[in-house]
Each structure stands twice: as structure tokens, then as C-alpha cells.
Amino acid sequence: MTQISSDLHDLTVAQLATLLRERKVSALETAEHFLARVAAHTEFGAFLDLQTDVTLAQARAADARLAAGNAGPLNGVPLAHKDIFVTRDFATTAGSKMLKGYQSPFDATVVAKLGAGVPGGAIGAGMVTLGKLNCDEFAMGSANENSAYGPVKNPWDLSCTPGGSSGGSAAAVAARLTPAATGTDTGGSIRQPASFCGVTGIKPTYGRASRYGMVAFASSLDQAGPLARSAEDCALLLSAMCGPDPDRDATSLDVPTEDFTRNLTADLTGLRIGIPAEFFGEGLASDVRAAVDAALKEFERLGAKLVPISLPRTELSIPVYYIIAPAEASSNLSRFDGVKFGFRAKQYTDLNDMYLQTRAQGFGDEVKRRIMIGTYVLSHGYYDAYYLQAQKIRRMIADDFQQAFKLCDVIAGPVAPTVAWKLGGHSDPLTDYLADIFTLPGSLAGLPGMSLPVGFGAGKMPVGMQLISNYLTESRLLNVAHRFQQATDWHTAKPADSAQGIYR
Numbered sequence: 001m002t003q004i005s006s007d008l009h010d011l012t013v014a015q016l017a018t019l020l021r022e023r024k025v026s027a028l029e030t031a032e033h034f035l036a037r038v039a040a041h042t043e044f045g046a047f048l049d050l051q052t053d054v055t056l057a058q059a060r061a062a063d064a065r066l067a068a069g070n071a072g073p074l075n076g077v078p079l080a081h082k083d084i085f086v087t088r089d090f091a092t093t094a095g096s097k098m099l100k101g102y103q104s105p106f107d108a109t110v111v112a113k114l115g116a117g118v119p120g121g122a123i124g125a126g127m128v129t130l131g132k133l134n135c136d137e138f139a140m141g142s143a144n145e146n147s148a149y150g151p152v153k154n155p156w157d158l159s160c161t162p163g164g165s166s167g168g169s170a171a172a173v174a175a176r177l178t179p180a181a182t183g184t185d186t187g188g189s190i191r192q193p194a195s196f197c198g199v200t201g202i203k204p205t206y207g208r209a210s211r212y213g214m215v216a217f218a219s220s221l222d223q224a225g226p227l228a229r230s231a232e233d234c235a236l237l238l239s240a241m242c243g244p245d246p247d248r249d250a251t252s253l254d255v256p257t258e259d260f261t262r263n264l265t266a267d268l269t270g271l272r273i274g275i276p277a278e279f280f281g282e283g284l285a286s287d288v289r290a291a292v293d294a295a296l297k298e299f300e301r302l303g304a305k306l307v308p309i310s311l312p313r314t315e316l317s318i319p320v321y322y323i324i325a326p327a328e329a330s331s332n333l334s335r336f337d338g339v340k341f342g343f344r345a346k347q348y349t350d351l352n353d354m355y356l357q358t359r360a361q362g363f364g365d366e367v368k369r370r371i372m373i374g375t376y377v378l379s380h381g382y383y384d385a386y387y388l389q390a391q392k393i394r395r396m397i398a399d400d401f402q403q404a405f406k407l408c409d410v411i412a413g414p415v416a417p418t419v420a421w422k423l424g425g426h427s428d429p430l431t432d433y434l435a436d437i438f439t440l441p442g443s444l445a446g447l448p449g450m451s452l453p454v455g456f457g458a459g460k461m462p463v464g465m466q467l468i469s470n471y472l473t474e475s476r477l478l479n480v481a482h483r484f485q486q487a488t489d490w491h492t493a494k495p496a497d498s499a500q501g502i503y504r
Contacts, residue, residue, distance in 0.1 A: 008025065008030055008033045008034070009033065009034065009037055009176040009177075009179075010176065010494075011179065012179060012228070012229050012230055012232070012233050013074070013077055013179045013180050013228055013229070013230075013232075013233035013236055013237065014230075014232050014233055014236060016030065016076075016077050016078075016179055017073055017074055017075075017076075017077050017236070020062075020066065020071075020075065020076040020077065021066070021071070021073075021075075023066065026059075026063050026066075026076075027059040027060070027062035027063045027066065027075070027076030027128060028056065028059040028060055028063055030059070030076060030077075030078060030128075031055050031056055031058070031059035031078055031128050031130070032056070032059075034078045034130055034177065034178060034179075035050070035052055035055060035056075035130065037176065037177055038050065038130060038131065038177050038178075041175060041177060043153065043158065044152060044153050044155055044158075044162075044171045044172070044175055044177070045134055045149075045150050045151060045152045045153055045168075045171075046133055046134055046152055046168045046171045046172040046175070046177060047080070047130075047131045047132065047133060047134065047168070047172065047177070048083050048091070048093060048095075048131070048132045048133065048134050048149055048168070049083070049090045049091045049093075049131050049132040050130070050131040051089055051090055051131070054089040054090070054129070055078075055128060055129060055130055055131070058115070058116075058128045058129060059076065059128045061116075061126075062075050062076035062126050062128055063076065065126055071126055072123070072124075072125050072126050072240075073125070073236065074114075074125040074126060074127050074236060074237070074240060075125065075126035075127070076126065076127070076128060077127050077128065077179060077180070078127065078128045078129075078130050078178055078179060078180075079114065079127050079128070079129065079130065079178055079179065079180040079181060079182070079237075080129065080130045080131050080132065080133050080169070080172055080177075080178040080180075080181045080182075081111055081129060081131075081132055081133065081181070081182045082132075082133050082135050082166055082168065082169050082181065082182050082183050082184060083095060083132040083133055083134065083135050083168070084135055084138075084139050084165075084184050084214055084215050084217075085107075085108040085110060085111050085182060085184075085213055085214055085215075085224075086104035086106065086107065086108050086111075086213045086214075086215065087104060087107055087108070087111055087129070087132065088103075088104055088105065088106055088107050089129075090129070090131060090132045091103055091132065092104050092132065092215070093132075093148070093149070094135070094137065094138050094139070094215040095134060095135045095136055095137040095138065095139075095146070095147040095148060095149065095165075096137045096138055096148050096362065096363065096364065096367070097148040097343055097361070097362050097363075097364070098336050098342050098343045098362035098363060099215075099336075099342050099343070100148070100342075100343060102341065102342060104213070106213065107213060108210075108212060108213020108214055109209075109210035109212040109213055109245050109248060109249065110182060110209055110210060110213070110214070110224045110241050111129070111182075111213065112124055112213075113125065113210075113240055113241055113243070114127045114182070114237070114240050114241060115127055115129060118245075124240070125240035127240075130177075130178050133166075133168035133169050133172055133181055134147050134149060134150075134152045134167065134168030135147060135164070135165045135166060135167065135168055135169075136164040136165035136167070136189075136366070137363070137364045137366065137367050138215065138217050138329070138333065138367055139165040139166075139184055139186055139189060139215075139217045139222070140165065140217060140329070140366050140367055140370055141164040141165050141366055141432065142163065142164045142165075142188070142189075142192060142432040142433075142435050142436055143161040143163065143164045143167070143421075143423070143426065143432060144161060144162055144163065144164040144165065144167025144168065144171075144193070145161065145164070145423060145424070146164070146165075146364055146365075146366045146367075148364055151167075151423055152167040152168045152171050153171065153423070154171060154174075154196060154197060154420050154461075155171055155174045155175040155197065155495040156174070156197065156198065156420070156460070156461055156462060156495045157420070157459060157461060159422055159423060160196075160420040160421065160422055160423060160459075160461065161196065161420050161421060161422070161423050161425075162174075162193050162196055162197050162420065163192040163193030163194075163195065163196035163197065163416075163420060164189060164192070164193060165184070165186075165189040165193075166181075166183030166184060166185070166189050166190050166193045166194075166201075166227065167193045167197075168181075169181035169182065169183040169190075169193065169227045170183070170193035170194050170196065170197035170199055170201065170227055171193075171197055173197070173199045173227050173228060173229065174197035174198055174199050174494065174495060175495060176494065179228065179229070179233070180226060180227065180228040180229075180233060180237055181226070181227050181228075182224060182225075182226060182227075182241075183201060183224070183225055183226070183227050184214060184217075184222055184223065184224050184225070185203035185222075185223050185224075185225055185439075185443065185449075186217050186218050186221045186222050186223075186325060186443065187221065187321050187325065187436050187439060187440050187443045188415070188416075188436045188438075188439025188440060188443060190202065190203045190225045190227060190451070191203060191415050191439050191449055191450065191451040191464070191466055192415055192416050192435070192436065192439055192451070193227075194227055194415075194450075194451040194452075194464055195415035195416055195451045195453075195462065195463065195464025195466075196416070196419065196420035196461070196462065196464070197420075197462060198453045198462030198464075198490075198491075198493060198494075198495075199227055199228065199229060199453065199491075200227070200228055200229060200230055200231055200233070200234055200450070200451065200452050200453065200481065200485075200491060201225060201226065201227040201228075201234070201450060201451050202225050202226065202231075202234045202238060202448065202449070202450035202451075202474065202477065202478070203223050203225045203442075203443070203448060203449050203450065204223060204224075204225055204238060204242060204448050204474050205223075205253070205446060205447065205448045205471050205472050205474065206220075206221070206223050206251070206446035206447075207223075207251050207252055207253035207255075207446070208223070208242045208253060208255065208448075208472075208474070209223060209224040209225065209238075209241045209242050209243075210224075210243075210245035210248060210249045210252050211223070211224070211249050211251055211252070212245055212248035212249040212252075213248075216328075216332040217325070217328070217329055217332065218324065218325040218326075218328035218329055218332070219251070219328050219332060220251075220324070220328060221321075221324070221325060221328070221443055221444070224241060225238070225241075226238055226241065229491060229492075230482070230485055230491050231264070231450075231452060231478050231481035231482040231484075231485055231491075232261065232264060232478075232482055232485075234450070234478060234481075235260040235261045235264060235478045235482070236260075236261060238260045238474060238478075239257070239258065239259050239260045239261060242255075242257060242258065242260075243255075243256070243257035244256070244257075253472075255472060258474075258475065260474055260475050260478055261478075262475065263475050263476070263478075263479045264478060264479055264482040264483075265479075265482065265483070265486075266479045266483075267303065267483075268299070268302045268303045268304050268479075268480065268483050269302075269303030269304075270303065270304075270305070271299075271303065271304040271305065271409055271410070271480065272304070272305050272307050272407065272408040272409045272410075273296070273299055273304050273305065273306050273307065273408060273409070273410055273411070273412050274307050274308075274309035274404050274405075274407060274408030274409075274410065274411040274412070275296070275306050275307065275308055275309065275411075275412060275413070276309050276310060276311045276314070276404070276411060276413055277308065277309075277310055278310065278311050278312070278314035278315070279311075279314070279413030279414060279438055280413065280414075283417050283437075284414060284417050285417055285418045285419070285457065285458070287419065287457030287458045287463070288414050288416070288417065288418060288419065288457050288463050289414070290455075290457075291454050291455030291456065291457060291463035291465075292412075292413065292414050292454060292463070292465050294454070294455060295412075295454035295455065295465050295484070295488075296412060298484060298487060298488060299412070299480075299484065301487075302483055302484070302487060304480075307407050307408045309404040309407055309408055309411065310400075310404070311397075311400050311401065311404060311411075311441060312400060313393065313396055313397045313400055313441075314437065314438075314441055315437070316393050316397065317397060317437065317440035317441045317444055318433060318434065318436070318437055318440060319390070320390045320393050320394055320397065320440075320444060321436070321440045321443070321444060322373070322433055323373075323377050323386050323387060323390040324387070324390050324391065324394065324444075325370070325374075326370040326371070326373040326374030326377070327373075327374040327377050327378050327387050328374065329367075329370045329371060329374050330370070330371045330372075330373075330374030330375045330378065331374070331378075333363075333367065333371055336358075336359065336362065336363075337355050337358060337359065338354055338355060338357075338358030338359075338362075339354075342362070343358060343361070343362040344358050345357035345358045345360075345361050345362075366429065369429065377390075394444045394445075397441055397444050397445055398444070398445035398446070400441075401441070401442075401445050401447060401468075401470075402470075405470045409469070409476065410467050410468065410469045410476065410477065410480055411467070411468040411469070412465060412466065412467055412468075413438055413465070413466050414438055414463075414464075414465065414466060415438060415439060415451045415464040415465065415466040416435055416436075416438060416439070416464075417434075417435060417437065417438070418435070418457075418458075419456075419457040419458055419459065419461035419462065419463060420461050420462075438466060439466065442466075442468045446471070447468055447469070447470065447471060448468070448469055448471070448472075448473065448474045448477055449466060449467065449468040449469075449477075450466070450467050450477055450478075450481060451464035451465065451466055451467075452464060452465055452467070452481045452484065452485065452490075452491065453490040453491045453493070454484075454488075454490055455490055456493075462493075467480055467481060
């Protein structure tokens, strides 16, 4: 094996794409390298399903396209998908016993666009799927401890959470098991694990990427996005993932596909960065604040100006989210009844008992908790008091952002109040919920947001900075992050544990 191929896992998506395009390495050789690495590093619990024959067949097809000269910019680059996206050739469980062994007859739109393409539509990016990644059950969680298939471990410290619900995606990218991964973000589930694992992740504007084929949690909040090593990589992936899908997804925005790499190197002189007072108050750990403050000083050196702003309803985002999201979850998860597909209890007395036993045995505790909350707030006599009021405050939270964007171009702050905590370290669900306070407002407003590594905190664990911009301005967001990463090297750091074979 050449020196280049022996170091393939240390290369970014952009670097791998260049090597493949220049025929300095083959897609097959690249896929074999990453599959061997995944097989050698099962300690993280990141992967749920591997189909080696499928992956190698995709790699051979990518090499054939390269040889024929009709390959796209990401052709042959490996990636892995969060197990919330349905896939025809890999099992889809959504991290739940309820869907154990489920095989979808079709690929999610995001999977198809990154792969061979949507049937009857444009040719896809031609990326090669390594497998499916572990996640919190039905994407419900902030620690990736709610999966029916075991927790995911943070590559920086195996005793710590990688964040959730896209913990498998973030951990796999951080451990160099895949150069990129898909994730979904409902209340912060791309940004928070990206922060905890020291990688880059972006949630685009709600509706930018098709939700078709994503196992639904909260339909008005769920959004797909990529996790990778750098903003440049995320821009390449997002360009392939996004685009209208009106025939399959009613929430898809009728906005043309965009090249998010076009403005990556634009100068930041005069950029106004809003600093919300509510993101820097009591509850923010001093180590996280120090890393974020240092990053803000770097932005000032790059020509940006810091502008104080206010997002006064930040604290309300937690009760609002935990009314709206469970309400939508209770509706979406009603389809899992043991009749149509998925798990069915083996012993029951009648149809009603079959429903009860199936859902009691098939769902985990956190999913049951959210279904019960959601059913309660939608019930007669409580809909107006809870759900309707939450929707009104959601609109006010979105309005707060629009007022802030009159004063600034992007908003910056921490992703989470602390660095990654120990697995099992939160004794009650409410503590996990409170950890989402900085990511929930942007999700409720449907705004694009991302996390980029900006340093290390307690226990030498990664710290991420959150950037939020206005609707459909992902290009600006990625530009700001890319210029920061050109000036710093936090995003190049990687876990060091010689015993596990992860190299610094």
C-alpha cells in the first residue's frame, strides 16, 4: 500500500476528492481502507450496520465513472449515514428495537443525492456508503445513550458522551472512521455532538434538504445536515444534499440547488457578529466561555466587529421545544403499532393488547416519555393551554432573531453550556434537556446554524462555537467558519490514544 493510501483516514473530504479525481488512489482502495479501519475500531459503538459487498460494489461503480470521465466532484469519497435515514441496501433501525432489522425498499432523498442519484432525477454525487451510524432512539436524546443498541463513546474520552442524537456520526468522523457523515438536527443534534467531538457540523435552513426518507421525530423541526472535519467539507456535502423535492416532501423549500463553496474565501472585514447576552450568562462553564471568547478575538483580528444583541426569549425555548417536539413525536410514532411493519410483541390476548404490548416492549424509556408528554399536551382541554401557546412563543422567538439580524450578519456563542459529560453522568432527563438551551432557539426559528471547533476545555475535551445566520444564508455561515479555520488549526486536532490506534 502506498504512503498516500496508508494515511487516507487523515485526509479531508476535499483532499480525498482531489486524489480520486487525479487517479492517485482508487475508490475501491479508499473504501477498503476505511472498512478495515471501521472493523478495527468497534470500541466507539458508532456503526450499526455494515454491508461490505454493497460498499465495494459502489466503490467499483465510482471507479468506472472516474474512468469514463463523467464523475462528480465527490465521486468515490466514502461517507456513512445516521441510522435515521432509510436505505435500500442497509438496515434502518432509528436506534430502536421497534425497527430492528427493517429493510427499506427505497433510499431517502439525501442518501440518493449523495449516492447514485434520485430515481428519475439528476445523477447523484457518487459517494460510497460505508454503513449506518448509531443514534439516540428516533433521534430523541442529547447523549446517544438512548439507543437500543448501546451507547456511543466519545473518541476523546471513552468514558464521555459524544453528544446526541447524531453521536454516532460525530464520533465516527472524529475517530477517522469516515471522512464525513450525515446527521439530523431537531433541537441541536448535529451541532451539539459536533461540538463534543471536535468536528464541524451544519444544520441548514429548515426545508433546504429533503426530509423524504428520514424517520420522523418532529416534522416541523427535523432537518438533515452533514458532519465533517472542516467547513469546506461541509460546504461540498451540503451542495450535494440540498435542493427542492416537492414531489416527495411537502416541507421542501422551492429553492434551487446552490454551490455553497463559491464564497468560502470572501473577506470578513466589516462582518458584524452578534453576541447575545443570554448566551453568556449564568450556567455557562468558564472553560467553554474562555474558548469561545478566544475565538471571538480571532474573528476581530480577521476584520469582524462584535455587536451586543439580545435574544430575550432564550430561556423559553426549552419549555416551548419540549411541548412542540413531543406533540409531533406522539403523532409521528403512532404508526409503530405492530401491524404495518417493524417489531410486534409475541404474546398478546387481543388486538388492543397487541398494540399495548408492542409499544411497551418496542420503545425505550425516553421515547415513551416524549410520547406521553406529547399526547397529554394535545389532549382535549390542554391543547390551547400548552401546544397553542407554545406555537405563539415559537413565533416570538423567530421574531427576536429577525430583530437581532437588523444589527448583525451572524450570531455567535457557545453550542452547549459545558464540554461532554460522563456517560450516565446526567441522573435525570431534565438535565439533558437544559443542555440544549443554546441550540433550541435557532431550531425553533428554522434558522441555519453550525458548530466549529474553537479549543478545549475541562479534561482536554473539545469546545465548539455556534454560528447562526438568517434564512438561506448558509453560504455566509460557511464563509465565516472557513476563514476562521484558515487562521486556526483547532479543526485539525484529533483524539490520541495509542492503545486504540487513534493517532494525533
